[in-house]
Amino acid sequence: MTNAAWFVLIGTLLIMMGLRSPFFQRLRLTPSIVYLAIGITLGPSILGAFHFNPLKQAHLLEVLAEIAVLVSLFIAGMKMPLPFRWREWHAPVRLAFLSMTISVALTAAFGYYVLALPLGAAVVLGAILAPTDPVLATDVQVRHMGDKDPLRFTLTSEAGMNDGSAFPFVMLGLAMLSAPVSFELLGTWVLKDVLWSTVAALVVGVLMGRLLAQLVWKQRFLISEGPLLDDFLGLGLIGMVYGICLLLDAWGFLAVFAAAISLRQSERKLASIHAPGEEPSSAPAIQVLPEESTPQHGTQVAEGSLLFKESLERLSELVLVMLLGGMLFLDSWSFRAVGLALFLFVIVRPISVFLGLLGSGTPVRLQMLVGWFGVRGIGSIYYLMFAIVYGLPEELALEFIHITLVVIVLSIIIHGLTVKPMMSKWWSS
Template identity: 30%
Template sequence: MSEFFKIDAHLLLIAIAGIMALLAAVVPEMLKKLHLSAPIIYLILGGIAFWISGAGVIKPLRQLEEIKYITEFVVLVALTNAGLRIKDPFKWSTWKYSFRLLIIAMPVTIAAATFLGWWVVGFAPATALLFGALISPTDPVLASELQTSEPGKEDTSKVKLGLTAEAGINDGLAFPFTWFAILFITKGPDYQNWLGEWFLYYFLLKIAIGVVVGLLCGWLLYKLIFSISNKDTIGKISRGILSLALILLPYALSEIIGGYGFLAVFFAACIFSDYEKHIEHMNNLHDFNEELESFVVAVIFIGTGVFIAMHYELLFDLQILAVALLMVLVVRPLAGYISFINTGLNHFQRFALSFYGMRGIGSMFYLAYALTSAEFDEPKKLMAVTTATIFFSVLIHGVSARSVQKRIKKYDATNEDAK
C-alpha cells in the first residue's frame, strides 16, 4: 500500500507546473470580456495557494539564482514578441515618441525613484540607486492589450506603437544603470575611480555590442531559414524551434562577446518583422511566443502572489506603500507627460503613453541579478518595495487597460475617418 498515493517534492512540482499550464491556457480566455488582466488573477491565486497549503507545501522561489534565470527567460520571450510586433522598425516615425520616453522619462524615473528610496524608505545610496535602475523599465508583458498589433496587421495607434517600442528597448537600457549601482557598492562612492569605466564599457560599448550582434544575428537567421526553404518546405519548419533559436542565439552570442543580450534579442526580432515576404510564418512565430509567454507569466506571478502572502506585513509599511503608489501614480505619469511637450500629441495620447509605463518582470530580473552580483543593504526591504510597486502596477494598469484600449480604438478610428 505504500506505493499508492505517495507525494514527494518532485511529483508535486510536476503537478503544480501542470496546473499553471492549464491556468495559462484558460485564464486569459475567461478574462477577455472582463476588466481584468491575467497577472491579477495569478497574484490572487498565488496568495490563496499559500494560505491554504502553507509554506510547508508551496514555497516561493527563495533562491535568487532561480528567480534570475526564470525571469530572464520570461523577459527574453516578451522582448522577442515586442520586436516581432513592430512594423517598420527601422523608420524614425516608429521611434519618435518612444525615443522621448527613453531619453527623458526613463532618466527622470530613475532619479525620482532613487530619491524616494533614499529619502522615504531610508535606503543607503547604493541600494536607492539600484531601486531607481530596476524600477525604470516598462514591462512588455503586462496589459498586452496596449501593445501594437501582431505581425501583418496594420496599427496606426501612436500610443500602442510608442509603448511597445519603449518596452522593447528600455528593458536592455536598464542594465547600465543597474551596473552603476553595482559598481557604486563594490568600488566605493568615490565615483571618479570608476565612472569612466562605467560610461565607456557598461554604457557605450555593451549597448553597441548588443545592438550590432542582434542585427547581424537576426539577419543571418532570417537568410539561413528562408534561403534554404522553398514554398513547400517553409511551412514545415517548426515555429517552436525557430522561435527558440531567435530567442536564445542572439542573447547567448551577445552575452559571450560582452554585450547586453536583451537588446540583441529585441533587435534580432526587429529584423524578422522588417520583412513582409513571409508574414504568415512571422505570425506563427509570434503565436508560439505568446503561448510560451502565457505559461511563464503564470509561473512568475503565482510565485509573486505567494511572496506577497508570506511577507504581507511588509506591504503594510507606510513608507513602502507610499513609494510604490508614487511610482505608479505620479512619477512615471509625470515623467512621461513632460517628455511629450511640443510633440503635437493631444492630452489623451500623452496621458496613455505616460500612465501605462508598467512595472513588472524586468524589475524582478534586475533585482535578482544585482543581489547575486553584490551585497546590498536591506535586500528584503528592497524586494518588498519592488514587489509592492509591481503589485500596484498590475492591479491599476491591468484593471484600466481594457477601457483605455477601447478609447484608443475609437479615437484612432475617428481620426482615420477624418483623413
C-alpha cells in the same frame, strides 16, 4: 501542496483562460489579476499552502524571469508594424532612454532622501523599478503584425527597449555600493556599460536578425529542400543573440528586441524585392493577406514562430505571477513600499513621460495615456534577482524584495483594472 494538486490547479487555470471564462470577462479581470489572486490566497498571506523564498531561490527566479522577458521581447519585436525610421520611432526611443533616465533619477532621489538609502542602493532601486514590462502589459501591447494603433505601438516598443536601457543604471548603482563615486568610476561606466554595451547589443541584434532572414530566404525559396522549423529558428536566434551579448558584455535584452525587428523587416524587404511574378519559378507562391490579419507577406519565420512563443509567454506569466503571490507576507505592505509605489505611478511615470516627449509633437492625450500605463512586472523581478545574485547586501536585498513585490502587485491590480475601460475610451474617440 502536492505535485498532483499543482497539476490540477494549473490545468484548471489554463482551461479557464483558454475558454475565456464569461465570469472573468464580465468582471473585466486580466489574467494576471486572476493568477495573482490565486497566488496570494494560497501563499503565506492567507492559507499558507506554499511559500516561495526569493532570497534563497534567487538563481532559479532570475533564470525564470530572464527566459520570460526574452521570449516576450522577441514576440514584441516580431509584431512591430513599422521599420525603424526616426519619424515613427522617435517617441518610443525618447521614452526608452530619456524618460527611463529621468525615472531612475526621480526614484533614486525618493530612495535617498525619503527612504534614507545609500546613494548606490537608491540608484539600484530606481533601475529595478524604472522599466515598463513587456510580459504583463499584454492588454496594451501590439496585438498582431498589422496592429498600427499608436498607443499600443508606443507602449510596446518602449517596453522592448527599456528592459535593456535600464541595465547600465543597475550596474552603476552596484558599482557605487562597492566603491566611492569618482570620475574614474563614472568614466568607465559611460564607456563600458552605456556606450559599448548598448551599441554592441544593437549591432549584434540587427546583424543576426538580418543574417537569419537571408539564410532562411535562400533555404526556403532558392534551395526548396522542404519545410523549415520556424519555432526552432526563432528560439535559436534568441539563444544565439543573447549568448553572444553575454560574451561581449552587451545588453542582451536590447539585442534580442533588435534582432526580432531586424528579422521581420528583413523578411519583408526580401519578399518585396522578389514579389510574386518576379521570384524564381521553383519558389512556392506567397499568399498576400490583408494588413489586419496576423500573417504578413514575407514574414515566414516571424509568423511561423509567434504562435508557440505566445503560448510560452502566457505560461510563464501564469507561473511567475502565482509565485509572486507566494512571496508576499502581510508585513510586506509597509508604508515605505506603498508610498514608493504611489510615487512611482502618480508622479514619476507621468513626469518622466512628459519631459521625455517634450517638443516631440506627440499628442497630449497620447502622452497622458502613456504616462499612466507604465506597467511594472517580470522585468523588475529579473533586475532584482540579478542584483541579489551579483552580491547585493542581504539587508538591502530583503527590503528591495518587499518594495519590488508591492510595486508589481499594485501595478497588476491598478493598471489591470483600468486598462480595459481606458483602452475602450481611447478606441471610441
